[in-house]
Amino acid sequence: MNNSMNTLTPSAFRALVRSGKFTANTSGVAQGFVQGNIVILPQDWAQDFLLFCQKNPKPCPLIGLSNKAGDFLLTELGENIDIRTDVPNYRVFEHGKIVREVSDIQDLWRDDLVTFVLGCSFSFEEALLADGLEIRNISEQKNVPMYTTNIACKSAGRFSGNMVVSMRPMLAKDAIRAIQICSRFPAVHGAPVHLGEPSLIGINDLAQTDFGDTVTIKANEIPVFWACGVTPQVALANAKPPFCITHSPGAMLVTDIANSKLAIL
Amino acid sequence: MNNSMNTLTPSAFRALVRSGKFTANTSGVAQGFVQGNIVILPQDWAQDFLLFCQKNPKPCPLIGLSNKAGDFLLTELGENIDIRTDVPNYRVFEHGKIVREVSDIQDLWRDDLVTFVLGCSFSFEEALLADGLEIRNISEQKNVPMYTTNIACKSAGRFSGNMVVSMRPMLAKDAIRAIQICSRFPAVHGAPVHLGEPSLIGINDLAQTDFGDTVTIKANEIPVFWACGVTPQVALANAKPPFCITHSPGAMLVTDIANSKLAIL
Numbered sequence: 001m002n003n004s005m006n007t008l009t010p011s012a013f014r015a016l017v018r019s020g021k022f023t024a025n026t027s028g029v030a031q032g033f034v035q036g037n038i039v040i041l042p043q044d045w046a047q048d049f050l051l052f053c054q055k056n057p058k059p060c061p062l063i064g065l066s067n068k069a070g071d072f073l074l075t076e077l078g079e080n081i082d083i084r085t086d087v088p089n090y091r092v093f094e095h096g097k098i099v100r101e102v103s104d105i106q107d108l109w110r111d112d113l114v115t116f117v118l119g120c121s122f123s124f125e126e127a128l129l130a131d132g133l134e135i136r137n138i139s140e141q142k143n144v145p146m147y148t149t150n151i152a153c154k155s156a157g158r159f160s161g162n163m164v165v166s167m168r169p170m171l172a173k174d175a176i177r178a179i180q181i182c183s184r185f186p187a188v189h190g191a192p193v194h195l196g197e198p199s200l201i202g203i204n205d206l207a208q209t210d211f212g213d214t215v216t217i218k219a220n221e222i223p224v225f226w227a228c229g230v231t232p233q234v235a236l237a238n239a240k241p242p243f244c245i246t247h248s249p250g251a252m253l254v255t256d257i258a259n260s261k262l263a264i265l
Numbered sequence: 266m267n268n269s270m271n272t273l274t275p276s277a278f279r280a281l282v283r284s285g286k287f288t289a290n291t292s293g294v295a296q297g298f299v300q301g302n303i304v305i306l307p308q309d310w311a312q313d314f315l316l317f318c319q320k321n322p323k324p325c326p327l328i329g330l331s332n333k334a335g336d337f338l339l340t341e342l343g344e345n346i347d348i349r350t351d352v353p354n355y356r357v358f359e360h361g362k363i364v365r366e367v368s369d370i371q372d373l374w375r376d377d378l379v380t381f382v383l384g385c386s387f388s389f390e391e392a393l394l395a396d397g398l399e400i401r402n403i404s405e406q407k408n409v410p411m412y413t414t415n416i417a418c419k420s421a422g423r424f425s426g427n428m429v430v431s432m433r434p435m436l437a438k439d440a441i442r443a444i445q446i447c448s449r450f451p452a453v454h455g456a457p458v459h460l461g462e463p464s465l466i467g468i469n470d471l472a473q474t475d476f477g478d479t480v481t482i483k484a485n486e487i488p489v490f491w492a493c494g495v496t497p498q499v500a501l502a503n504a505k506p507p508f509c510i511t512h513s514p515g516a517m518l519v520t521d522i523a524n525s526k527l528a529i530l
Contacts, residue, residue: 172460175460
């Protein structure tokens with residue numbers, strides 16, 4: 001985390017990104033503002049993906065969408081956001097395989113592309129920290145541990161797959177408080193989907209993450225599991241669309257929307 | 266549970282109680298309306314007890330109070346409620362000991378008595394049932410299991426003691442939902458105070474209840490613990506005021522307040 005980035009406005013931060021001077025992880029930058037996972041698909045795949053998000057709002061909470069195919073501006077999410085230049089790093093997929101990782105997709109843009117922006121856990125982690133809860137992956141400066149579960153998402157056209165969850169260990173009383181806080185934020189995964197015994201959702205060993213790092217689980221803590229934005233990436237990997245662009249892991253789009261605006265109450 | 270009582274209006278039910286025709290447990294009667302735990306104390310003890318309730322709102326959620334000492338009407342809780350006659354059964358205590366159990370306290374009434382009405386779990390159980398959750402003590406037609414914990418209440422004057430909790434076993438996903446629902450109802454104990462490992466709050470054996478019955482805990486269920494209205498009764502037993510009247514366990518005051526009115530959102 002680059003501390004000088006923390007207090008930048010979202011538009012000042014995006015200007016840095018657009019100039020190519022920032023291509024890294026956005027955790028902690030422009031604090032207080034919503035960051036989004038990015039999925040860009042050709043229009044003939046976008047309809048199925050939209051349906052997949054609508055059917056699976058906990059792992060795939062849609063917070064923004066292109067006004068029409070080919071439109072690279074996301075006016076509802078912030079001033080002058082250009083999705084071709086304003087994400088620090090992109091992954092380009094062909095038929096489900098990463099073919100390159102780039103910091104700008106102007107030369108790849110097409111008139112049939114549709115952009116999806118999905119809420120991410122950074123927003124609710126900020127709300128939990130503000131309440132005085134400890135977030136272990138933040139304390140230990142690691143990526144949050146993520147696991148593939150046996151919870152099937154609802155299929156939509158060519159998209160299907162099991163839910164991926166992130167895990168944060170907590171004392172029970174803190175888990176109860178986290179459920180209350182996260183329930184206010186359905187647009188960033190909402191309340192946890194499970195807590196306690198991992199095997200009940202198909203996780204056999206917390207020490208074996210499917211994505212991210214492991215974190216310390218202290219005595220008397222229970223694992224608390226949230227639906228995770230890696231879920232749609234797994235569905236994309238399963239579906240293997242001929243062409244797709246996503247953000248690189250952790251290198252998110254920073255929007256002008258205050259995290260607090262996502263609170264439903 | 267007497268099914269013919271379920272659909273009575275609160276005032277019709279209280280008329281039955283007042284006539285002496287109903288002296289039993291009020292679980293399920295006048296469905297949809299708030300029932301209250303009753304504590305009646307002399308004025309010189311009432312100030313400490315009020316402070317105890319204010320300091321410990323989860324176990325002692327105050328929903329009604331005499332307008333002034335000696336006033337036996339509780340106008341804010343319902344039409345023509347007379348606390349001397351409208352509770353099905355009363356326990357009379359002297360110096361912390363039960364001296365009699367009666368269905369009417371008109372001859373015991375004094376000008377210095379102050380009545381406290383505290384919210385009870387019947388209200389949140391109704392909200393959980395309405396959402397489709399199973400409440401084991403209801404399914405098994407038992408009293409809810411209750412346990413004394415090692416969680417100290419905040420002392421107030423002569424009142425002190427550890428928190429008593431009620432326990433309902435649930436699958437984790439139902440526990441998460443129950444936390445969301447109960448968070449809307451702080452006046453009836455609010456969100457659970459603990460879940461999972463009982464020993465973390467000083468409960469060594471769930472098969473040994475301190476009050477109430479045991480219930481079945483099925484495979485994959487976790488115990489979920491709520492602050493319980495027996496807590497103030499324990500504080501009263503510790504304080505041993507020279508004179509005190511409470512409802513008999515389960516024989517509550519039925520008010521005219523709809524359970525839904527207690528929801529804060």
